[in-house]
């Protein structure tokens with residue numbers, strides 16, 4: 001197929017991402033040659049409800065965790081392998097044409113503030129390498145943590161490499177379960193910082209699931225029907241996390257229904273849709289506050305992640321910020337694929353012996369080469385291209 005051969009440079013990587021929303025797995029096939037990453041294909045598979053429930057349960061302390069973790073580690077790897085197979089089938093690419101998979105894994109616990117700080121992503125890379133026949137780079141976060149960092153966020157290095165401008169101050173805003181920002185000043189001599197601002201979708205998802213058994217608030221329609229309860233919003237915004245200076249990172253370990261319930265005690269008069277509206281406002285206000293405080297000169301906020309499909313959230317951001325608000329689509333990068341693309345790039349950094357963390361972002365003492373490498377087993381005779 002001459003067309004396809006012309007498109008492939010031999011620098012193909014697959015990025016695999018499943019974020020804190022536990023919605024599903026994103027797989028992106030990325031070509032890194034000549035210079036800008038080019039998305040050749042992508043595939044999304046939602047988690048089956050049973051495994052989603054197991055993963056959510058595992059992200060909170062519970063019974064028999066080691067046994068549960070062991071099973072989930074393999075089950076998640078099997079799903080990752082299925083998504084990779086489907087991506088390869090759709091794109092017509094053979095495993096040997098790719099250099100590696102960068103697999104973020106599914107976070108089941110992120111405790112950067114613990115006495116012994118730790119973070120845990122599952123989806124056994126040994127299984128993934130065996131099942132796909134592709135080298136896997138995985139376990140990206142723990143080396144940064146070992147170097148004194150939060151282990152998160154890691155996408156900022158990718159944002160800096162491909163979305164920084166020399167003429168305007170940009171902020172990249174990822175609206176996943178958690179919201180994280182990367183501040184990209186125009187002056188290349190000014191350092192880059194980035195951090196988790198707090199919830200983006202995770203509390204809205206949890207509240208609509210609890211109240212209405214929907215997985216998420218499609219297009220923010222339920223939040224749009226409610227009125228923001230300003231005294232509740234003020235109390236939520238008073239949480240210490242929003243006041244802490246960066247570096248900082250968080251997850252559903254903190255921002256969950258238990259966290260919300262502390263503020264709802266004796267408040268049975270609140271309407272559920274007003275609580276949803278207040279949670280949406282909590283996300284937008286905490287993001288706006290963080291950008292205004294740490295990037296007051298920002299001219300453009302470039303958004304990605306599932307929250308870009310929530311027009312209520314997007315409108316509040318546009319109204320509250322003194323900058324143009326748009327998505328990465330305006331810059332040629334699919335907002336739903338950028339995180340998976342970032343992990344494809346991080347795998348490439350690792351194989352090229354280059355660091356993947358930004359110490360000013362994560363708080364690490366120094367840049368580090370991230371992740372472990374799980375080599376593909378290859379029978380060289382299988383690598384011979386039958387077309388040659």
Ligand SMILES: Nc1ncnc2c1ncn2[C@@H]1O[C@H](COP(=O)(O)OP(=O)(O)O)[C@@H](O)[C@H]1O
Pocket residue numbers: 018019020021022023024175176177178201202205215216217218219220304305306307309310339
């Ligand atoms: N059509 C939509 N309307 C509103 N919110 C949406 C829509 N589609 C996705 N989302 C939100 O985006 C979340 C998934 O975003 P994603 O970027 O995949 O997050 P994560 O990285 O945490 O997995 C969903 O849980 C949901 O809250």
Ligand SMILES: [Mg+2]
Pocket residue numbers: 018019020021022023024025
């Ligand atoms: Mg997701």
